Amino acid sequence: xxxxxxxxxxxxxxxxxxxxxxxxxxxxxxxxxxxxxxxxxxxxxxxxxxxxxxxxxxxxxxxxxxxxxxxxxxxxxxxxxxxxxxxxx
Amino acid sequence: xxxxxxxxxxxxxxxxxxxxxxxxxxxxxxxxxxxxxxxxxxxxxxxxxxxxxxxxxxxxxxxxxxxxxxxxxxxxxxxxxxxxxxxxx
Amino acid sequence: xxxxxxxxxxxxxxxxxxxxxxxxxxxxxxxxxxxxxxxxxxxxxxxxxxxxxxxxxxxxxxxxxxxxxxxxxxxxxxxxxxxxxxxxx
Amino acid sequence: xxxxxxxxxxxxxxxxxxxxxxxxxxxxxxxxxxxxxxxxxxxxxxxxxxxxxxxxxxxxxxxxxxxxxxxxxxxxxxxxxxxxxxxxx
Amino acid sequence: xxxxxxxxxxxxxxxxxxxxxxxxxxxxxxxxxxxxxxxxxxxxxxxxxxxxxxxxxxxxxxxxxxxxxxxxxxxxxxxxxxxxxxxxx
Numbered sequence: 001x002x003x004x005x006x007x008x009x010x011x012x013x014x015x016x017x018x019x020x021x022x023x024x025x026x027x028x029x030x031x032x033x034x035x036x037x038x039x040x041x042x043x044x045x046x047x048x049x050x051x052x053x054x055x056x057x058x059x060x061x062x063x064x065x066x067x068x069x070x071x072x073x074x075x076x077x078x079x080x081x082x083x084x085x086x087x088x089x
Numbered sequence: 090x091x092x093x094x095x096x097x098x099x100x101x102x103x104x105x106x107x108x109x110x111x112x113x114x115x116x117x118x119x120x121x122x123x124x125x126x127x128x129x130x131x132x133x134x135x136x137x138x139x140x141x142x143x144x145x146x147x148x149x150x151x152x153x154x155x156x157x158x159x160x161x162x163x164x165x166x167x168x169x170x171x172x173x174x175x176x177x178x
Numbered sequence: 179x180x181x182x183x184x185x186x187x188x189x190x191x192x193x194x195x196x197x198x199x200x201x202x203x204x205x206x207x208x209x210x211x212x213x214x215x216x217x218x219x220x221x222x223x224x225x226x227x228x229x230x231x232x233x234x235x236x237x238x239x240x241x242x243x244x245x246x247x248x249x250x251x252x253x254x255x256x257x258x259x260x261x262x263x264x265x266x267x
Numbered sequence: 268x269x270x271x272x273x274x275x276x277x278x279x280x281x282x283x284x285x286x287x288x289x290x291x292x293x294x295x296x297x298x299x300x301x302x303x304x305x306x307x308x309x310x311x312x313x314x315x316x317x318x319x320x321x322x323x324x325x326x327x328x329x330x331x332x333x334x335x336x337x338x339x340x341x342x343x344x345x346x347x348x349x350x351x352x353x354x355x356x
Numbered sequence: 357x358x359x360x361x362x363x364x365x366x367x368x369x370x371x372x373x374x375x376x377x378x379x380x381x382x383x384x385x386x387x388x389x390x391x392x393x394x395x396x397x398x399x400x401x402x403x404x405x406x407x408x409x410x411x412x413x414x415x416x417x418x419x420x421x422x423x424x425x426x427x428x429x430x431x432x433x434x435x436x437x438x439x440x441x442x443x444x445x
Contacts, residue, residue, distance in 0.1 A: 001252065011172045013170075016168040019168060032204055056202070065196070065251040073152065073155045079193060080192060098353050098355075099352055100351045101348055104314060115354065149327050163268070164268060164325045179399075215395050238417065258372060265364035276442050279412065281439075291357070306393050307359075340422045340433060341418060
């Protein structure tokens with residue numbers, strides 16, 4: 001899983017049916033110090049996250065597991081909102 | 090899912106049978122500000138997108154889900170045409 | 179599999195149910211000489227690892243195999259604690 | 268799918284049985300202008316491609332779909348020979 | 357598949373049960389001219405390879421196919437020892 005910040009969302013009226021009811025958030029990947037790291041991607045929200053929140057998200061095949069629809073063509077999903085990042089190194 | 094712009098297409102007469110009826114678009118990946126980000130890839134169109142349109146696409150195993158054929162050797166598909174990108178950060 | 183060092187953990191109260199009981203560790207990827215290599219990611223601990231330990235972890239679909247729950251939306255898991263790295267080149 | 272050029276092949280007598288009958292081509296990834304882009308990889312030929320030809324190839328799980336054997340440990344396959352790349356941007 | 361050189365191995369006593377009997381080799385990825393390319397990773401040996409040998413390896417889901425155990429949490433496996441790399445470009 002990766003750390004990211006919700007920075008917005010994507011609106012699309014013409015899309016594949018199975019993704020119609022899903023909330024598509026724009027995520028900025030973050031490093032452990034919460035600095036931007038790499039380019040934004042689009043992930044489906046499954047936990048009620050909103051703009052400005054630090055979340056963790058999954059990518060690839062596992063991203064379909066938390067979705068309310070079967071066989072959705074989705075490759076990234078937000079699975080939690082981060083309360084704290086504890087670095088003990 | 091990732092943001093991209095349809096910049097053209099690929100034509101191939103000699104190809105694996107299961108991809109014969111699929112429209113292969115050339116996609117330029119974009120960042121959230123719609124600047125080019127990385128190298129173009131080939132994705133199957135499933136929503137009627139055309140050159141110049143901003144789309145979002147998926148990669149890896151999930152890319153076969155929206156296709157009209159089973160077991161197509163495909164690893165990237167366009168699943169929506171973007172109306173707006175809302176950045177609220 | 180990749181080498182990494184456990185550098186902390188992530189706490190989240192609001193998350194997808196299937197990941198509730200899993201320990202989410204923050205991992206710094208390492209190269210063969212144990213120097214930092216790339217950005218930290220979050221992996222599920224399956225072997226009782228703790229901060230400062232050198233581990234090896236897997237990513238993608240296989241990451242769900244060692245988990246105690248079925249269909250958890252997880253894409254990285256720690257599968258061993260490294261005793262020694264033997265370079266014979 | 269990605270664009271690439273067949274630049275050679277790999278010969279191996281000691282290999283996992285399920286890949287014995289497969290043709291392993293060396294592919295140089297290309298960008299849309301057909302310039303080299305990244306490092307070569309090994310892909311299984313499924314369309315009769317040869318050195319110097321521009322092809323498109325798939326990676327990851329889908330790469331096993333076009334193979335004549337089941338459960339081959341393969342993660343990249345050539346699925347078409349490119350006739351033309353049309354850029355309309 | 358990718359080219360690599362076996363540069364050593366990893367020893368771990370505390371690990372997930374399904375990987376206990378597997379030989380974990382340290383692989384240095386190579387480019388087509390056999391120069392180092394990127395950081396080492398850990399792959400399971402399935403063909404009797406040893407230090408100094410040039411091999412090709414697979415990553416992701418397919419890496420479990422050649423293993424003697426089912427459902428092992430493994431994401432990289434060596435599937436052949438390279439006899440020759442023929443560049444005809």
